[in-house]
Amino acid sequence: MIEKLTGIADCDIHPAVRSMADLEPWLSTRWIEHFKTYGALRNTHYVTGAPYHKSQPNASRRDAYPPEGGPQGSSLEFMRTQHLDGNGIGFGVLNPLVASQGVRNLEHSAALCRAINHWQAEMWVAKEPRLKASIVVPYEDPEASAEEISHWAGNRAFVQVLLLSRTSFPPGNKRYWPIYGAAAEAGLPVGIHAFGNSGWPATSSGWPSFYMEEMVGHAQTSQSGLVSLVVEGVFERWPSLKVVLVESGFTWAPSLMWRLDRNWKILRSEVPQLTLSPSEYIRRNVWWTSQPLDEPENKRLLADIFAWLGWDRIMFSSDYPHWDFDDPTRVIAFPASDEDRRKFFIGNAHGVYGV
Amino acid sequence: MPIQIDCDIHPAVPNCAALFPYMSEHWREMSVLRGIEDLQSINYPDSVPLTVRSDWRPKSGRPATSAETIAHECLEPFGSSLAICNCLFGVQTLFSEDLAYTYVTAVNDWMRTEFLDRDPRLRASIVISLENIEMAVDEINRCAADRRFVQILVLAGTARPLGRRNFWPIYEAAVKHGLPLGIHAGSELRNPPTALGWPSYYLEDYVADAQAFQYQLTSLFTEGVFNKFPTLKVVMLESGWTWLPALLWRITKYWGGLRMEIPWADRSPAEVVRDQVRFSLQPVDGPADADQMKRLLEHIGSDQLLLFSTDYPHAQFEGSEVFPAGFDESLKGIIRADAPLATYPRLAEGTP
Numbered sequence: 205m206i207e208k209l210t211g212i213a214d215c216d217i218h219p220a221v222r223s224m225a226d227l228e229p230w231l232s233t234r235w236i237e238h239f240k241t242y243g244a245l246r247n248t249h250y251v252t253g254a255p256y257h258k259s260q261p262n263a264s265r266r267d268a269y270p271p272e273g274g275p276q277g278s279s280l281e282f283m284r285t286q287h288l289d290g291n292g293i294g295f296g297v298l299n300p301l302v303a304s305q306g307v308r309n310l311e312h313s314a315a316l317c318r319a320i321n322h323w324q325a326e327m328w329v330a331k332e333p334r335l336k337a338s339i340v341v342p343y344e345d346p347e348a349s350a351e352e353i354s355h356w357a358g359n360r361a362f363v364q365v366l367l368l369s370r371t372s373f374p375p376g377n378k379r380y381w382p383i384y385g386a387a388a389e390a391g392l393p394v395g396i397h398a399f400g401n402s403g404w405p406a407t408s409s410g411w412p413s414f415y416m417e418e419m420v421g422h423a424q425t426s427q428s429g430l431v432s433l434v435v436e437g438v439f440e441r442w443p444s445l446k447v448v449l450v451e452s453g454f455t456w457a458p459s460l461m462w463r464l465d466r467n468w469k470i471l472r473s474e475v476p477q478l479t480l481s482p483s484e485y486i487r488r489n490v491w492w493t494s495q496p497l498d499e500p501e502n503k504r505l506l507a508d509i510f511a512w513l514g515w516d517r518i519m520f521s522s523d524y525p526h527w528d529f530d531d532p533t534r535v536i537a538f539p540a541s542d543e544d545r546r547k548f549f550i551g552n553a554h555g556v557y558g559v
Numbered sequence: 560m561p562i563q564i565d566c567d568i569h570p571a572v573p574n575c576a577a578l579f580p581y582m583s584e585h586w587r588e589m590s591v592l593r594g595i596e597d598l599q600s601i602n603y604p605d606s607v608p609l610t611v612r613s614d615w616r617p618k619s620g621r622p623a624t625s626a627e628t629i630a631h632e633c634l635e636p637f638g639s640s641l642a643i644c645n646c647l648f649g650v651q652t653l654f655s656e657d658l659a660y661t662y663v664t665a666v667n668d669w670m671r672t673e674f675l676d677r678d679p680r681l682r683a684s685i686v687i688s689l690e691n692i693e694m695a696v697d698e699i700n701r702c703a704a705d706r707r708f709v710q711i712l713v714l715a716g717t718a719r720p721l722g723r724r725n726f727w728p729i730y731e732a733a734v735k736h737g738l739p740l741g742i743h744a745g746s747e748l749r750n751p752p753t754a755l756g757w758p759s760y761y762l763e764d765y766v767a768d769a770q771a772f773q774y775q776l777t778s779l780f781t782e783g784v785f786n787k788f789p790t791l792k793v794v795m796l797e798s799g800w801t802w803l804p805a806l807l808w809r810i811t812k813y814w815g816g817l818r819m820e821i822p823w824a825d826r827s828p829a830e831v832v833r834d835q836v837r838f839s840l841q842p843v844d845g846p847a848d849a850d851q852m853k854r855l856l857e858h859i860g861s862d863q864l865l866l867f868s869t870d871y872p873h874a875q876f877e878g879s880e881v882f883p884a885g886f887d888e889s890l891k892g893i894i895r896a897d898a899p900l901a902t903y904p905r906l907a908e909g910t911p
Contacts, residue, residue, distance in 0.1 A: 259817055280615050374755045374763070404756050407774035408746065408767060410719040413782060416817040417720070420777045421754070424770035428753035431766050436759060455805035463766055463799055463844035470609050470874055471762045498808035500858070501829070505804070508854050528816060 209545065211294030212532050213553030214495045216397070216450050216521035217335070220262070226327075227302075230319035235312060241467045242270040244303040244312060247372070247403035256406075256415040260527050261514040268525035270282070279367050280319075280332055287524045289333055291532055294550075295457055295559055297363060298324055299397050299450065303366050305343055306400050310505035313342035319354055321362075327465035329361040336557065338366035338395055346379055350386035363557040364393045368400030369422065369452060370468055375429045376436030384438055393446035393491075393556055396429065398422040420520055423498070426452030427460050430490065434464065437477040439485040447490050451523060454492035460487055487514070491556055494520035494548070495530040517546040519552045528555045561892070564899040564906060567743075567839040567868035569634055570674055571621035572598075572666065574650040581665035581672075586658075598662065600649030602745035605744075607761055622872040626677035633871040634680055636879060640691075641906060643684040643709060643787035643797060644674055650715050651688050651747045659688035660698070667702050675707045679872045682906065684712035684741050692725060698731045703736040709905040710739050710794065715771040716746020720780030722775075726746045736905045740835075742767040742775060769844070770800040773806050776836065780810060783823040785831045789866035792902050793836045793852035797870055800838035803844045804858035807832060833861045834863050837902050840894060841867035842875040843883045852885025866902060 228236050249255040260266060262275050266530065268286065270279030287293060292472075300323075304316035315338045324337035339362050341349035356362050365387045373379060375396065385392045399422070405411045406418055408426070426449055439445060464482035468475065471485060478485075492513070498507060510518060523529050536545060553559075572595050579587045589595075603610045607704060611622045615632055623629055634642055646666055653659040660875045663686050685697040685702040702708045711733050713721070721742065733740050745768065751757045752767040754774075772795050779785065779793060810828040818824060826834075846852055859865075869881055876883075882891055900907055 255765070259819075304664055371755055374753060377759065402755050404754055405750055407720060407754055407778075408750050408752055408771045409717040409721065410750055410772055411714075412720050412774070412778055414817075414820050415722065415814045416820050417774075417777050417781050419813050419817070420806075421774055423806070423809055424773045425754045427764075427770050428755055428758075428767055431763050432753075432755070434757055435763050448860050453809055454803070455808055458804060458846075459799070459801040459805060459844055460766075460769070462801060462846060463769055463842075465764055465843065466610065466844055470767070471607070471760075473827045474760055474762055496809075496812060498805055498812055500804065501811075505858050507857070508807075513850070516639070 207309055208290045209549050212292050212549045214293045214494060214522045214524065215216045215297045215448070215519045215553050217296045217298055217324060217348045217524050218277050218526060220275045221301050221302055222274040227316065227319040227323055227508040228271065230322040231315060236483055238312060244316060245308045246303065246306050246308060247401040258415065263527055264525045265527055265529060275323045279440045280328060287522070291522065295553060296477030297557065298328060298335055299366055299439040300324060300340060300396065301397070301399065304340055307342070310342060310348065312479055314345060314352070317342045321352070321356060325359065325361040336363040336559070337361050338364045339392070340366050340465065341383060343367050343380065343383060344372055350382040353383070353386035353390050354394070359461065362392070363559065364395045367394060367396045368372040369396050369398045369426050369429055370400035370402040372403050376432035376434070376438050377381060378436065379499045381438070388442040388445045395448040395449050395450050398426065398452050399449040407553065422451070423453040423456050427456060430460070430486070431464060434482045434485050435475055435478070439489040440477055440479060445489055448493065450493045450521065450557060451495060453496065453498050454494070455498045455509045457486070457492065458509065490517070491552065492518050494518055494535060495521045495523045496528050497535060499531060507538050507540065512543070515547050516552055517555065518548055520549045560640070561616045562896040563867060564896060565633065565637065565639040565869050566866040566873045566899055567625070567645055567778065567793070567841070568629065568642045569647055569873065570623050570629060570644050570670065572646065572669065573624045574793050575767060578662065578665040579724060580670050581668040582661055586661045591860055598649040600745065600748070601764070601785045602649070602654055603647055604761070609874050610766060611872050615872040620787045626674045629681070630678055633869060637679070637869055637881065641680050641682060644670060645712055645741065645743055646670055646686055647743065647745060650686060651746065653688065654690065656691040659690050660694045663688050663698055667698065670723045671705060672819060682707050682709045684708070684710040685738070687724070687729070689717060690726050690748070696728050699729065699732040699736065699738070703738060706905050706908055710741040712741045712743060714745045714747050715742050715768055715798065716750065717749065717776060718747060718749035720775060720778035722778035722784050724782065727787065729782060730791055734788050734791050739794045739902055741796050742772065744797035746771065747911055762890065769799045769802050773802060777810055780824065780828055780831060781821050783821065785835050786823045786825065791835060794839065794866065794902060795836065796839045797842065797873070798838055799842055799844040800859070800865065801855060803832070803838070804860070821849060829860065833863065836864070837866050837898065838864055839870070840865050841868045841870040841881065845883060847884070849884035856885065862890050862893050863898050863901070865894045
């Protein structure tokens with residue numbers, strides 16, 4: 205008899221703005237006017253919409269439009285009804301993917317991030333105690349990012365620092381270290397969510413043709429990002445830093461750890477900064493969220509991956525309201541103990557986010 | 560002695576001068592005038608420990624520069640009856656189509672004269688440049704007449720993903736001649752080694768090859784290469800293969816959600832790979848524990864996917880045991896002989 209869980213922790217929920225005007229209460233006239241005329245320029249192609257068109261509008265469920273109008277994820281009331289109450293969510297981490305991070309004008313990026321953080325704290329978390337926010341930072345300006353983290357440090361509305369996976373340099377690069385330093389000092393995990401616009405093609409062999417390739421490719425791009433964090437020595441420098449890889453898959457992690465360890469043994473003289481093997485850092489400092497769960501036909505094979513990575517490293521996420529949403533009642537489709545399920549659905553997130 | 564085919568070894572071009580006898584006067588003179596002395600790419604710097612296993616590192620110069628050395632250090636110690644030479648001299652990175660064509664043809668002619676003609680156990684891949692597809696097809700047609708060329712060779716990192724339709728004339732030529740498409744670790748470096756730009760360390764560059772292969776397999780699947788060319792075999796060389804199950808699960812998941820984008824994809828990713836994709840054995844990025852390895856092989860799901868390789872002279876394993884723990888004898892037999900023979904139709908032919 206499988207235990208019916210309540211108070212599930214959902215580590216990836218996407219609140220949306222109805223329009224960018226929602227952020228105006230926290231933006232100066234200068235940036236309001238700038239946005240209206242020039243938009244928020246990123247390393248991407250179209251004024252509106254993505255170069256790889258999503259499978260449906262806003263990449264979101266067709267049944268998630270709020271009855272009062274606006275895009276999916278823009279109504280707290282409807283999110284409560286459809287998702288938090290509907291799926292027994294007791295704790296949800298907000299990861300807003302609103303144009304701000306990776307904006308090329310770094311001052312504009314910083315202004316938008318500050319506004320989004322206010323908007324999360326005041327319009328979402330203050331009104332709904334089950335939700336917690338992520339500090340959105342202008343990561344291509346690491347000093348400004350560190351200031352943003354310090355600004356909100358200690359505010360219990362925020363439970364992590366949010367980066368996107370496609371940074372313009374590999375994320376372990378020294379230029380980003382002020383971000384990790386500030387997060388470590390604030391005692392906050394760093395969540396790295398798939399997407400963003402690095403300015404480089406979406407694969408190491410140029411631009412692919414399909415949205416499907418972009419989606420599959422987030423796993424490989426996140427692998428490169430994790431390699432960079434480990435090899436550059438971020439976890440050597442901040443041994444207690446927690447990194448959560450969000451929406452990047454995790455079934456690839458055992459293979460990557462074997463590959464890293466094996467090559468580290470051969471090439472160790474290049475990286476004397478590492479005092480542990482790569483997999484030891486990963487097992488100490490890194491967690492994964494579950495959605496999208498890359499599933500074999502024989503679901504029982506997944507039990508091996510959970511065992512190899514550890515049931516204490518993987519945390520449930522739904523990705524609400526996006527189209528590839530995972531339903532908590534159906535996500536673990538193989539035999540698992542109640543204890544392991546409780547870690548996956550509740551305990552790990554409480555530990556990582558300190559709630 | 561049972562048949563064993565080593566599907567990935569690397570004869571080295573000592574320097575550009577070694578190729579001069581295989582070029583016309585003009586290009587030879589131009590190379591000397593301009594000081595084009597070496598094209599070793601940063602994929603495999605000579606001095607890096609991974610590039611040459613310590614017991615195969617010569618006192619000076621590059622390893623594996625002669626057929627005799629290969630026989631003495633690789634074929635005989637490992638007991639291989641045949642070996643496929645994949646030359647990694649960095650000719651694919653040349654930007655000029657004409658210069659690239661000159662060096663590609665020189666490498667293939669050098670390979671034939673210096674290796675294939677000197678040891679009947681050696682076979683080779685046709686090196687091509689993707690800078691000009693018509694020239695690449697010409698080179699395939701030129702070399703394919705010699706049945707000791709058993710495969711077409713490209714690198715894992717390319718300017719555009721390999722599934723893209725502009726590359727299809729190459730796959731058409733491959734099918735016509737019964738040549739698998741071999742994709743080897745390394746990059747033309749038309750793009751950085753990662754989708755996040757240039758990393759700081761060689762360790763990251765090399766680990767990133769596994770990601771490059773994953774992007775490429777996704778591209779070949781989504782673009783419909785396997786549907787258009789159902790008899791084409793693709794061999795991933797020095798790719799690692801333990802990433803395969805997770806990638807197939809992921810492609811399958813999104814194929815489920817997004818197949819409207821690629822309506823021609825009528826076979827599951829796992830089925831396509833079972834039918835048309837193979838992997839060289841080394842490197843084995845896997846668990847040391849034999850039971851865990853057995854579980855991993857179950858995730859791989861087919862005993863036909865792996866082809867024996869030493870990756871000589873690269874340093875992927877120590878000593879003389881090429882298989883890690885967890886492979887049973889019948890599987891080893893398939894990997895050593897049956898799977899390579901099924902993959903490379905030309906291998907079953909006698910020496911010319």
